[in-house]
Amino acid sequence: GAGVSQSPRYKVAKRGQDVALRCDPISGHVSLFWYQQALGQGPEFLTYFQNEAQLDKSGLPSDRFFAERPEGSVSTLKIQRTQQEDSAVYLCASSLAWGSQETQYFGPGTRLLVL
C-alpha cells in the first residue's frame, strides 16, 4: 500500500518568505508527527497530532512555526518569515494508533533551503 508522502520534496526559499510543507500520512493512521533533521544530525521532534488534535507542540522552535491537521488526515507545516537556520529536512511520520510502542512510518522528507 501507499506509504507516507510529502510535498514538495525540495524547497528553496528566500529569507523572509513563508513556506508550507505537506504531509499525506498512511490512510487510517491516527497519529502524525513532524520532525526536523539538520545536516548530520538525527531527527528532532517538532509536534504531534492525534487525529485533528495537536496534543504536543513543545518542539516547535519559535512562533514562526505552525502546524495543522484539520480533518485528521493531511497535515501542513507552515513556517513564516523563514530564516537561514530553518534550513533542514522536515520529516513527517504516522502511526496506526497512539502509544510509545507504535511503529512510526516516515515519509521521504522535504529538504528546505533558505537563502
Place this chain on the structure above:
Amino acid sequence: AQSVTQLDSQVPVFEEAPVELRCNYSSSVSVYLFWYVQYPNQGLQLLLKYLSGSTLVKGINGFEAEFNKSQTSFHLRKPSVHISDTAEYFCAVSGPGGQAGTALIFGKGTTLSVSS
C-alpha cells in the same frame, strides 16, 4: 529526560565482515528502543524494535540487536554485511517521561560504509 548516544559517527567495514553499531540510552523510566535505517534521499525505515520480553531482537535484512538494561545499551549487529547495507543508522528511544508521549528521541546517527 531521555537521551540517546551513538558512540560511533562512522563505521567503515568490508563486505561480508561482521559489524556492530553501538547505542547507549539514558532514562529514569522504562523505555522502548528502536533502530531505523535511512538510505540516501529516503525516509527512515524501521529495522527492529524492543518493547519487552526477550532481550535479543531480530529485525529485517539480517540485523539483530540486544537490549542490555544494566548497561543501558541497545547495540545493533549483523554477522555479514553487504554493499547494500551502506546507509545511515539511527537509534531511538520512546516511552513515558519523554518530551512527548510517543515522540521518538534519536541519536545523531552512525554512517555505515561497506566496501568491497
